[in-house]
Amino acid sequence: MSKDNTTNQKKKVSFPHMGTVSYAWSAALRIIGCEPYVEPYTSKKTLSLGTKHSPEAICIPYKLILGNFIEAIEGGADYVAMITSPGCCRLGEYGKCISNALRDLGYEANYVEMQLYDGIKGMYNFLKTVSGKNNLFLFSRAIIIGITKAFMLDSLENLLSYYRAREIHFGDAEKHYKKALKYIDENDTLLGLKKAKKQIKEEMQKVEIDAKRDVLHVDITGEIYVVNDEFSNQNIERELGRMGVQVRRSLTLTSFLKDAIIPKIFRKGETHLQRAFRLAKPYLMRDIGGDSLECVSDVVYAQKKGADGIIHLSPFTCMPEIMSQNIFPAMREDCDIPILALIMDEQTGRAGYITRIEAFVDLMRRRKRKIQLSENNSESTDKCKV
Numbered sequence: 605m606s607k608d609n610t611t612n613q614k615k616k617v618s619f620p621h622m623g624t625v626s627y628a629w630s631a632a633l634r635i636i637g638c639e640p641y642v643e644p645y646t647s648k649k650t651l652s653l654g655t656k657h658s659p660e661a662i663c664i665p666y667k668l669i670l671g672n673f674i675e676a677i678e679g680g681a682d683y684v685a686m687i688t689s690p691g692c693c694r695l696g697e698y699g700k701c702i703s704n705a706l707r708d709l710g711y712e713a714n715y716v717e718m719q720l721y722d723g724i725k726g727m728y729n730f731l732k733t734v735s736g737k738n739n740l741f742l743f744s745r746a747i748i749i750g751i752t753k754a755f756m757l758d759s760l761e762n763l764l765s766y767y768r769a770r771e772i773h774f775g776d777a778e779k780h781y782k783k784a785l786k787y788i789d790e791n792d793t794l795l796g797l798k799k800a801k802k803q804i805k806e807e808m809q810k811v812e813i814d815a816k817r818d819v820l821h822v823d824i825t826g827e828i829y830v831v832n833d834e835f836s837n838q839n840i841e842r843e844l845g846r847m848g849v850q851v852r853r854s855l856t857l858t859s860f861l862k863d864a865i866i867p868k869i870f871r872k873g874e875t876h877l878q879r880a881f882r883l884a885k886p887y888l889m890r891d892i893g894g895d896s897l898e899c900v901s902d903v904v905y906a907q908k909k910g911a912d913g914i915i916h917l918s919p920f921t922c923m924p925e926i927m928s929q930n931i932f933p934a935m936r937e938d939c940d941i942p943i944l945a946l947i948m949d950e951q952t953g954r955a956g957y958i959t960r961i962e963a964f965v966d967l968m969r970r971r972k973r974k975i976q977l978s979e980n981n982s983e984s985t986d987k988c989k990v
């Protein structure tokens with residue numbers, strides 16, 4: 605299924621979607637002289653293409669990624685790039701399965717992998733493969749800009765969550781967020797991004813808010829793909845925002861970059877994975893694959909930080925997340941925090957999904973009022989074994 609790329613035309617390279625990650629990799633590809641091909645954002649069509657050509661019981665990220673690749677190749681991408689890692693979950697097998705599926709379907713594109721745990725070296729080798737160049741200065745610039753954008757995207761999403769929970773006119777925060785995204789997309793230099801930071805802040809400050817609204821704070825954890833991809837989680841953050849809930853995610857693109865890509869000397873403080881090993885210890889002693897260790901620790905963290913609740917999102921049949929869901933009941937004795945576990949797949953109906961979220965928000969609100977009214981609220985303070 606390889607495509608001949610001997611012409612002088614720029615190579616079109618595509619990655620699967622996961623939230624706003626395309627803004628970061630597009631910049632890196634532009635800098636090295638490739639053309640980023642951003643396929644249409646994941647949709648029902650993507651899901652149906654992926655599901656049609658996937659094993660039935662495979663997790664939803666696989667189906668959506670395959671769907672993204674099919675749409676990218678049909679749209680003209682020369683390369684489809686996949687992030688892979690060895691390990692205990694199925695992600696280690698994804699690459700082979702996806703490339704076989706594309707070949708069996710007769711698609712012509714170069715399938716290329718970026719090994720996660722090779723860190724910067726893995727990224728460098730990937731850039732070398734897709735560009736056909738070997739330029740340390742150029743690749744370093746591409747990696748720095750890509751990573752800087754990833755951090756800006758995460759900060760912008762935090763701002764969106766803050767404003768969305770307090771906005772007076774529904775949809776206002778998202779409207780300004782979309783404008784702010786353009787500032788990130790349009791600038792591929794550090795100086796430009798520095799200016800963009802200021803413009804983003806100003807843009808988001810235009811959202812009319814009720815600063816005194818009694819907002820609930822919820823942490824979202826789970827498998828990293830469904831946590832960060834708004835199609836697969838049915839835009840849960842928008843729904844929560846509509847209900848006056850501000851969301852915090854510890855499993856983000858940048859938490860992953862800090863743990864897997866950014867060298868130790870450039871990192872400040874404890875990473876999410878380091879925190880996970882520390883906080884999950886009484887309940888889970890080792891990494892059992894996927895993001896289960898992080899999820900268990902995120903429950904402890906949410907409770908320690910005084911969140912009103914935590915939502916756990918997992919793809920149907922995801923083994924690591926089945927394990928974490930089975931650990932949560934054992935944590936209840938130590939962590940007095942409401943947990944809502946939601947399982948996502950192509951069959952997840954919207955109406956039932958929203959009803960469960962609404963019921964959970966209602967529960968958290970009543971619990972919060974009870975705590976506020978109670979004279980003896982010390983019972984709900986930190987009881988975790990940390």
Ligand code: SF4
Pocket residue numbers: 663664665693694695827829893894895919921922923924925
């Ligand atoms: S963590 Fe779960 S959903 Fe993600 S790739 Fe592994 S098995 Fe699939």
